[in-house]
Amino acid sequence: MALIDNLGQSERSVQPDMELLSLGRYYQLRGDYPSAIDCYETVMDNGRSMEAMYDASRRLITLYHDSGDVNRQNLYAIRFVQLCDTLNLGERQE
Numbered sequence: 001m002a003l004i005d006n007l008g009q010s011e012r013s014v015q016p017d018m019e020l021l022s023l024g025r026y027y028q029l030r031g032d033y034p035s036a037i038d039c040y041e042t043v044m045d046n047g048r049s050m051e052a053m054y055d056a057s058r059r060l061i062t063l064y065h066d067s068g069d070v071n072r073q074n075l076y077a078i079r080f081v082q083l084c085d086t087l088n089l090g091e092r093q094e
Contacts, residue, residue, distance in 0.1 A: 017043050017052035024059065037063055044079065054083045 024039030036059070043056035057080040064073035 017047045017049045021052055021055055024056070028059065028063070033063055033067065044076070050083055050087055054080070054087060054089075057083060 020039045020043045024036045024043075027033070027036035027039060040056040040060045040063070043052050044060070047053040047056065057076045060076040061073055061080060064070075064076065
């Protein structure tokens, strides 16, 4: 609890996103894909951190690809590209 009390406001606001990403990864590694998808989609719907949303969208693309849901895969691929543009990831690679 003391650690949380000492966190800055910006770190505290993104902490739930990071916890959901970790939990989603845990479920993904266990093979519980519906629970992993729920965690990642919660980050996408309620996320405060664009970096967390970037990671969640990448994982959702993979999960929906593996499950054969092309429509959902494409939805998150579009959001992924939008996040890349917003975060200027293309410029960082030049």
